[in-house]
Amino acid sequence: xxxxxxxxxxxxxxxxxxxxxxxxxxxxIRTALDxxxxxxxxxxxxxxxxxxxxxxxxxxxxxxxxxxxLLNTPSSELGSCRYKIADPDKDDxxxxxxxxxxxxxxxxxxxxxxxxxxxxxxDKVSRFMAKSGWDCRVMGVPKTIDNDLFGTDHxxxxxxxxKYIATSCAEVYxxxxxxxxxxxxxxxxxxxxxxxxxxxxxxxxxxxxxPDLIYLPETDFDMDKFLADVTAIYNKSGKCIVxxxxxxxxADGSFVSEAKTSATDGFGHAQLGGLAAHLAAVVKEKTGAKxxxxxxxxxxxxxxxxxSKTDIEEAFMAGKVAVxxxxxxxxxxxxxxxxxxxGGKYTCEPELLNLTDVANYEKKVPLExxxxxxxxxxxxxxxxxxxxIQGEPERKLENGLPxxxxxxxxxxx
Amino acid sequence: xxxxxxxxxxxxxxxxxxxxxxxxxxxxIRTALDxxxxxxxxxxxxxxxxxxxxxxxxxxxxxxxxxxxLLNTPSSELGSCRYKIADPDKDDxxxxxxxxxxxxxxxxxxxxxxxxxxxxxxDKVSRFMAKSGWDCRVMGVPKTIDNDLFGTDHxxxxxxxxKYIATSCAEVYxxxxxxxxxxxxxxxxxxxxxxxxxxxxxxxxxxxxxPDLIYLPETDFDMDKFLADVTAIYNKSGKCIVxxxxxxxxADGSFVSEAKTSATDGFGHAQLGGLAAHLAAVVKEKTGAKxxxxxxxxxxxxxxxxxSKTDIEEAFMAGKVAVxxxxxxxxxxxxxxxxxxxGGKYTCEPELLNLTDVANYEKKVPLExxxxxxxxxxxxxxxxxxxxIQGEPERKLENGLPxxxxxxxxxxx
Numbered sequence: 001x002x003x004x005x006x007x008x009x010x011x012x013x014x015x016x017x018x019x020x021x022x023x024x025x026x027x028x029i030r031t032a033l034d035x036x037x038x039x040x041x042x043x044x045x046x047x048x049x050x051x052x053x054x055x056x057x058x059x060x061x062x063x064x065x066x067x068x069x070l071l072n073t074p075s076s077e078l079g080s081c082r083y084k085i086a087d088p089d090k091d092d093x094x095x096x097x098x099x100x101x102x103x104x105x106x107x108x109x110x111x112x113x114x115x116x117x118x119x120x121x122x123d124k125v126s127r128f129m130a131k132s133g134w135d136c137r138v139m140g141v142p143k144t145i146d147n148d149l150f151g152t153d154h155x156x157x158x159x160x161x162x163k164y165i166a167t168s169c170a171e172v173y174x175x176x177x178x179x180x181x182x183x184x185x186x187x188x189x190x191x192x193x194x195x196x197x198x199x200x201x202x203x204x205x206x207x208x209x210x211p212d213l214i215y216l217p218e219t220d221f222d223m224d225k226f227l228a229d230v231t232a233i234y235n236k237s238g239k240c241i242v243x244x245x246x247x248x249x250x251a252d253g254s255f256v257s258e259a260k261t262s263a264t265d266g267f268g269h270a271q272l273g274g275l276a277a278h279l280a281a282v283v284k285e286k287t288g289a290k291x292x293x294x295x296x297x298x299x300x301x302x303x304x305x306x307x308s309k310t311d312i313e314e315a316f317m318a319g320k321v322a323v324x325x326x327x328x329x330x331x332x333x334x335x336x337x338x339x340x341x342x343g344g345k346y347t348c349e350p351e352l353l354n355l356t357d358v359a360n361y362e363k364k365v366p367l368e369x370x371x372x373x374x375x376x377x378x379x380x381x382x383x384x385x386x387x388x389i390q391g392e393p394e395r396k397l398e399n400g401l402p403x404x405x406x407x408x409x410x411x412x413x
Numbered sequence: 414x415x416x417x418x419x420x421x422x423x424x425x426x427x428x429x430x431x432x433x434x435x436x437x438x439x440x441x442i443r444t445a446l447d448x449x450x451x452x453x454x455x456x457x458x459x460x461x462x463x464x465x466x467x468x469x470x471x472x473x474x475x476x477x478x479x480x481x482x483l484l485n486t487p488s489s490e491l492g493s494c495r496y497k498i499a500d501p502d503k504d505d506x507x508x509x510x511x512x513x514x515x516x517x518x519x520x521x522x523x524x525x526x527x528x529x530x531x532x533x534x535x536d537k538v539s540r541f542m543a544k545s546g547w548d549c550r551v552m553g554v555p556k557t558i559d560n561d562l563f564g565t566d567h568x569x570x571x572x573x574x575x576k577y578i579a580t581s582c583a584e585v586y587x588x589x590x591x592x593x594x595x596x597x598x599x600x601x602x603x604x605x606x607x608x609x610x611x612x613x614x615x616x617x618x619x620x621x622x623x624p625d626l627i628y629l630p631e632t633d634f635d636m637d638k639f640l641a642d643v644t645a646i647y648n649k650s651g652k653c654i655v656x657x658x659x660x661x662x663x664a665d666g667s668f669v670s671e672a673k674t675s676a677t678d679g680f681g682h683a684q685l686g687g688l689a690a691h692l693a694a695v696v697k698e699k700t701g702a703k704x705x706x707x708x709x710x711x712x713x714x715x716x717x718x719x720x721s722k723t724d725i726e727e728a729f730m731a732g733k734v735a736v737x738x739x740x741x742x743x744x745x746x747x748x749x750x751x752x753x754x755x756g757g758k759y760t761c762e763p764e765l766l767n768l769t770d771v772a773n774y775e776k777k778v779p780l781e782x783x784x785x786x787x788x789x790x791x792x793x794x795x796x797x798x799x800x801x802i803q804g805e806p807e808r809k810l811e812n813g814l815p816x817x818x819x820x821x822x823x824x825x826x
Contacts, residue, residue: 017587017591075588077587079591079592080592167718167815171718171815174817175487175488175714178492178493179459180462206811207815207817208819274690292710292711294708294710298598298707299581299585301588305580386813390813398619399802400576400803401576401579401620401802402620404587
């Protein structure tokens with residue numbers, strides 16, 4: 001068979017972790033270990049930095065049962081990086097080094113597991129290898145809680161974060177209604193440029209525990225309008241729960257969270273902490289109400305105990321399909337998802353996208369899915385996101401606590 | 414039978430909510446509904462305030478299946494309050510009103526579900542009724558995530574919060590190790606005067622993902638020593654995770670977080686919060702490291718999705734035993750727990766404690782369970798707390814989200 005290419009593979013992880021990025025890595029590793037054409041399976045320590053540093057873990061030295069625990073282990077187990085690789089036309093030092101390592105280990109397959117920037121790295125490596133004449137197939141395996149990758153219905157990692165956010169919002173909704181006194185709660189959710197995660201708070205509305213207001217970075221934030229929105233709801237019901245994306249910004253593009261440094265808490269003390277604390281201070285000053293700011297922080301991206309089973313399965317599938325596609329002769333692609341929700345039935349199929357098309361674009365929440373008042377999302381968003389958060393993870397526990405994968409991480413030769 | 418007392422009962426909830434306070438309320442309500450001597454079961458809206466305001470829900474109007482969902486519903490479903498009842502010897506207005514309501518509804522059983530302050534209310538009502546000659550049996554049903562009730566092995570609510578904290582700490586541990594760059598993480602945990610919850614972060618160590626340092630309010634906090642502790646670990650490993658109780662204080666008694674706000678809650682306690690951000694700023698200035706402050710905030714007390722099954726069952730049992738004991742003729746007691754951990758086998762039996770003994774005492778973490786360096790807890794704490802967090806809740810879900818109880822809340826007459 002003309003497409004047959006025998007050699008080692010490298011899997012690397014890059015960018016911020018998610019609850020299921022390790023499920024994708026496991027999809028790659030498990031499939032690669034079971035593929036005859038792939039002679040060795042290496043995990044790069046801290047992504048492309050591990051390749052450059054010749055720090056490769058030999059995945060054949062891992063216990064199969066421990067590897068399987070990657071399905072429910074948050075974080076990037078191989079280690080991640082935020083290394084911006086140079087433009088090869090300007091400086092090909094890194095690429096020459098990568099080629100050297102690829103030749104040293106006879107690497108014929110390279111899988112890179114990450115978001116926008118990682119797909120850019122992946123694309124550059126792919127194009128350099130093609131130019132250099134080293135026969136190596138390069139595939140992108142998507143992840144990002146931000147859900148902002150272009151061309152795919154959604155990204156592995158988003159759904160689990162969305163499920164964590166919606167569940168936490170529902171629980172906070174209950175807690176915030178305990179007293180018969182007034183209470184305003186502001187929940188800060190990740191998402192610098194795209195509001196998919198903050199929008200996910202609306203899913204809690206499906207069980208009657210949604211926030212009252214949601215603000216996304218897709219539209220300009222207006223503090224006066226925000227205060228009017230909050231005050232109107234608070235005056236009516238004595239309660240108000242607001243979900244805000246960390247990336248909300250004023251019309252001039254400046255982040256609302258950046259303005260916080262000059263704010264005080266009403267007692268003259270500089271406000272510490274993030275956007276939620278800042279908005280809480282502003283709302284408190286305006287309304288006199290009891291206001292609590294809650295930042296979901298890292299918890300929303302590492303909350304593997306609340307991962308979506310659908311997300312875990314799709315994340316694994318993305319890794320598996322990447323290996324199968326590469327072995328069949330494909331290169332320079334990212335595994336995306338093509339989904340259907342027709343008639344309330346959700347299906348998800350892999351779809352290969354050109355890395356060049358995916359890299360460096362950011363997919364935002366469509367403006368038509370944001371209400372005209374720009375303070376909530378429409379049913380279209382709910383219909384889009386709800387199928388993704390279905391199913392509970394089958395976690396291994398030890399003493400009532402999560403038992404994560406414990407890898408040996410034996411360095412290759 | 415001489416002890417037989419026929420009449421209505423009231424169940425009220427008071428103080429901060431927990432993940433399982435509704436399981437206790439369900440224990441009272443379900444048992445009372447099934448008890449022939451109890452003619453009517455009323456839920457007081459917002460605790461003693463609902464009694465004073467004649468706002469009582471008729472629990473017989475609720476669907477049995479919805480009531481059962483209380484086992485997994487966070488918050489205080491009947492509504493809570495932070496109402497400080499007067500000393501009856503100084504001002505008996507409230508008590509005369511309570512007596513009036515008790516007579517109106519022929520209330521012969523009063524169950525109060527709360528923490529320290531609530532047991533004080535319960536005790537005062539009990540003593541007033543005894544003095545007034547109105548035959549009414551009064552029982553306390555404990556709850557508090559703080560675990561600071563005197564005389565009982567532990568309090569319902571603590572274990573679920575502890576499980577949430579330990580699980581979240583384990584997940585953050587994984588997340589904080591993703592990059593090969595330095596990172597210090599400070600996790601702020603509830604607990605004003607008792608450090609049981611912050612200590613629970615140590616349980617994550619059982620699965621190898623515990624924090625490096627833990628600071629409790631049982632000892633005086635020394636900023637210089639804290640900075641030295643953090644720096645030493647950070648310099649060695651490049652990572653450091655610290656769990657701090659919100660109530661840590663300097664030797665002069667002032668809270669480390671005190672400068673943040675001068676607001677107080679209804680009982681006159683200083684409102685705390687923002688400590689993690691404060692410490693993160695101090696550590697960042699000292700070390701130059703990347704530092705992240707995470708406040709678990711309300712999430713830790715409403716995280717019913719991570720409740721301990723053991724806690725749910727014990728919370729229910731406390732409510733059930735309160736009703737059974739009262740019907741058998743007992744009054745003026747709180748249902749506590751007497752537990753054994755001999756030979757690694759955990760057992761928990763109810764034990765009735767005098768309300769007078771329980772009210773207004775705070776049980777703290779024993780000093781001998783804190784390491785000599787005052788920056789961690791000993792194995793004794795692990796042995797104590799680990800059995801309590803066992804078992805996963807059997808939650809009802811709807812569309813992948815928690816389906817909480819939806820009560821009709823029909824006001825009596």
